[in-house]
Amino acid sequence: MMKEEICDAGGDVGNNWARVCDTCCSAPCTVYCRADSAYLCAGCDARVHAANRVASRHEHVRVCEACESAPAAFLCKADAASLCTACDADIHSANSLARRHQRVPIPPIPGCLYVPSAAETEDSFMVTEIDETIAEEEEEEAASWLLLNPGKNSTNQNTGFLFGGEVDEYLDLLEYNSSVENQFTDQYNQLQQHYGAPHKSYGGDSVVPIQSTDAKDHLQQKQHQSFQFDLDYDSSKTAYSYNGSISHSISVSSVDGEVVPESTMSDIPTPHTRPFKGTIDLFSGPPIQMPSQLTPMDREARVLRYREKKKTRKFEKTIRYASRKAYAETRPRIKGRFAKRSDAEVEVDQMSLMRETGYGIVPSF
DNA sequence: GTGGCAGCTCGTACCACAAATGGAG
DNA sequence: TTCTCCATTTGTGGTACGAGCTGCC
Numbered sequence: 001m002m003k004e005e006i007c008d009a010g011g012d013v014g015n016n017w018a019r020v021c022d023t024c025c026s027a028p029c030t031v032y033c034r035a036d037s038a039y040l041c042a043g044c045d046a047r048v049h050a051a052n053r054v055a056s057r058h059e060h061v062r063v064c065e066a067c068e069s070a071p072a073a074f075l076c077k078a079d080a081a082s083l084c085t086a087c088d089a090d091i092h093s094a095n096s097l098a099r100r101h102q103r104v105p106i107p108p109i110p111g112c113l114y115v116p117s118a119a120e121t122e123d124s125f126m127v128t129e130i131d132e133t134i135a136e137e138e139e140e141e142a143a144s145w146l147l148l149n150p151g152k153n154s155t156n157q158n159t160g161f162l163f164g165g166e167v168d169e170y171l172d173l174l175e176y177n178s179s180v181e182n183q184f185t186d187q188y189n190q191l192q193q194h195y196g197a198p199h200k201s202y203g204g205d206s207v208v209p210i211q212s213t214d215a216k217d218h219l220q221q222k223q224h225q226s227f228q229f230d231l232d233y234d235s236s237k238t239a240y241s242y243n244g245s246i247s248h249s250i251s252v253s254s255v256d257g258e259v260v261p262e263s264t265m266s267d268i269p270t271p272h273t274r275p276f277k278g279t280i281d282l283f284s285g286p287p288i289q290m291p292s293q294l295t296p297m298d299r300e301a302r303v304l305r306y307r308e309k310k311k312t313r314k315f316e317k318t319i320r321y322a323s324r325k326a327y328a329e330t331r332p333r334i335k336g337r338f339a340k341r342s343d344a345e346v347e348v349d350q351m352s353l354m355r356e357t358g359y360g361i362v363p364s365f
Numbered sequence: 366g367t368g369g370c371a372g373c374t375c376g377t378a379c380c381a382c383a384a385a386t387g388g389a390g
Numbered sequence: 391t392t393c394t395c396c397a398t399t400t401g402t403g404g405t406a407c408g409a410g411c412t413g414c415c
Contacts, residue, residue, distance in 0.1 A: 324383070
């Protein structure tokens with residue numbers, strides 16, 4: 001793909017960006033401002049359009065995801081892609097199947113797409129290209145969450161493809177539960193440190209959390225995709241229903257849910273039922289109070305919490321009892337199922353026990 | 366465009382038994 | 391109140407199997 005040389009600074013040399021930011025020339029553009037007739041990156045978009053009230057009203061659209069060099073005009077629901085008129089015509093005239101893709105026009109979005117943090121605004125020109133690309137993706141994802149809120153309290157100026165209030169309330173739900181969950185997690189960790197051991201000592205089992213350093217990217221990606229599907233699924237409903245999305249989320253996330261040691265639950269003096277990680281316990285606990293107004297600082301904090309939680313998600317299975325795991329691994333199996341131990345194996349065990357303890361089994365008759 | 370088939374992926378039930386749990390005495 | 395006994399429940403991993411999806415004819 002030919003890269004347009006717009007900036008004279010040469011900041012785009014050596015990258016694969018189709019079009020670089022007209023302002024900083026050091027990052028790929030993500031939005032097109034119609035008022036300024038300029039292609040801007042996330043950081044510059046935030047900085048320029050947050051400068052004053054007039055600038056904040058500039059209408060802008062995302063850049064075409066195909067050519068990345070023209071403003072997107074249509075959103076293909078089948079491909080979930082924003083396309084410019086040229087790419088839309090090319091792609092959707094290729095075959096009959098593509099022609100059936102449902103596309104909706106993308107209206108311009110007033111206001112700033114991004115809410116940069118202080119660190120981002122200060123260090124936005126110092127990150128490497130790769131880091132910036134990754135950060136860009138996270139920015140867009142986080143911004144996609146942020147974009148959805150205004151429609152809840154004011155006139156919904158979003159595309160209508162996503163009903164912002166619903167999704168943002170979902171985010172609020174997630175964050176509410178995550179905060180409660182984190183509170184429980186912290187409490188649990190403190191108790192672990194307090195007791196000095198993760199499990200009440202019976203001389204047998206001990207809790208052994210599996211610390212797999214390998215991040216299961218495909219699982220995360222899969223879950224993330226399913227998560228996004230949940231949102232779209234909900235947004236397609238005319239009537240808002242928590243049950244729909246929540247049941248989906250549970251079915252996805254509870255599979256690899258982290259299990260809390262039983263002893264911990266019984267040992268904690270303040271009783272609570274810790275839900276599976278990622279689940280939403282709507283049917284117990286105090287009613288959730290939805291904030292009606294969110295300041296930019298609040299929203300930024302929520303996005304940061306969302307990112308942090310996204311980074312620290314765990315998908316690996318947690319072993320609660322190491323002895324049971326060790327025993328299960330050594331047990332005889334038939335087609336994967338546990339099988340009864342033969343008499344010979346039982347005798348071997350008894351012999352080994354006699355050697356260890358020095359005592360035999362006395363016949364009862 | 367529709368139906369049938371093969372191949373693939375994914376989730377889950379199944380098994381035995383030691384350990385954990387909780388009630389009764 | 392504390393301890394012991396005993397019945398019940400829980401948790402553990404590898405494999406088979408069914409459901410669902412995709413691609414091809």
